[in-house]
Amino acid sequence: MEKVALxxxxxGAQYVGMAKDLYENNDTAKKVIDCACHVLNMDLKSIMFEGDSEELSKTENTQPAILTHSIALLQAINEEIDxxxxxxxxxxxxxxxxxxAAEGINFEDAVSLVKRRGRFMQEAVPVGKGSMAAILGLDRDKLKEVIENINDGIIEVANYNSPxxxxxxxxxxxxxxxxxxxxDSGAKKAIKLNVSGxxxxxxxxxxGIKLSKELDKIKxxxxxxxxxxxxSAKYYEDEYKDLLVSQVSSSVLWEDSIENLLDEGYKSFIEIGPGKTLKAFIKKIASNKGIDINIYNIDDLTSLEEFIQTYKNGGLGC
Known part of the structure; x- marks a missing residue:
């Protein structure tokens, strides 16, 4: 059987209307979304389904919304198939x-935690003082050389997404x-991102310091x-709280993480949650290594039902 990664x-994957069709048509997904609203004591589903994009894009709303959407899908999948x-x-x-998904934390604790994580991240830097940009078409060594020669200020690599x-x-x-x-150094594009910090x-x-205190309260x-x-782009060890704390202010080694799994023989990847960004990243990383893979994207009711049927019919090497 092929190795499978979720x-x-x-x-950034959020969008107004996210998970609405799941809520209206899948009882398991509805329970997860209602649970999030109850735990947070807020009408998160209205922000997800019909709020304006500015409200949804507030970091303390975005983070629980995306987590809830993803876990609603995962639970709906698990209700139908093993x-x-x-x-x-x-x-x-x-x-x-x-x-x-790995059962390292329960959903109720996680959705409460990321709500606070989002608020801490938003409050850490005054609006307008910090920003982010995506740089396309430049290799990492050249990019690091350029930014390391920019003086008198903070500029760092946030994400290594794909080649x-x-x-x-x-x-x-x-x-x-x-x-x-x-x-000027050869990047094809440099795009300012619509983020709040x-x-x-x-x-x-x-x-990260504030998040550490919250993590101490959670199992x-x-x-x-x-x-x-x-x-680290490596597997968690037994004690991983410090990884979650440092993750807030460290580079995300996504490309390295996927490369490591490909080197281990992973052939199937299942993206669960809003959007298709990760599917595009993974395809590019695998293509760059000359490896053929299967990638599935599950975002809404239609893609959920299609995936379940594929799995039941023996997909993913089952």
Whole structure:
């Protein structure tokens, strides 16, 4: 049987209307979404289904919304089939969805935690002081050389997403300066991201300190399925609280994580949650290594039902 990895999206994958069809047509997904609303004591589903994009894009709303969408799908899948998977990982916030999937934390604790995580991240840096940008078409060594020569300010690599796509984070004026210099150095594009802060940079250290105190209040168990850390691109050890704390202000090693799984023989990847961003990243990483893989994306009711039918019919090498 082929090795299968579950992957979960992070912030930026949200959209107004997310999970609405699941809520209206799948009892298991509805229970998960209602549970999130109860735990958070807020009408999260209205923000997800019909709120305006600005409200949904507030970090403290985005994070529980994406986690809830992902776990609603996962629980709906598990209600219908005995889904077997050999590893879990998620991009940034998605690491918490992966942690739930690996049974390292229960959903109720996770959705409460990411709500606070989002608030801490939002509060760490005044609006407008920090920003992020996606740099396309430049290799990582050249990019690091350029940003390391930018003086008198904070600018760091936030995400290594896929070959030729790297995200930088830091002080807004330094991000603007870096975008110009990186294009001069051969980048095909430099795109300012519509985010509310300089995530995955040292400017978020204070958020990590606050998150650490919250993690002390929550039961974290050894994952029952191997789980890959964004910080190290390696599997979690028994004690992993520090990885979750440092993840807030460290580079996300997504490309490295997927490469490591490919090297271990993983052939099937299942993206569970809003959007299709991870599917695109993984295809590019695998293609760059000359490896053929299967990638499934489960976002809404239609793709959920199609995947379940594929699995029942012997898909994924079952």
């Amino acid at each position: 992957v979960f999206p992070g912030q 889904l077997k998977y050999d590893a879990c990982l998620g991009l940034s916030l998605g690491e918490y969805s992966a942690l739930v 030729g796509q790297i995200v930088i984070s830091g002080e807004s004026k330094k991000i603007d300066e870096a975008m110009l210099k990186l294009k 300089p995530f995955h940079s040292s400017m978020l250290n204070e958020a 974290l168990s050894k994952p029952k399925v191997p789980l890959v850390s964004n910080v």
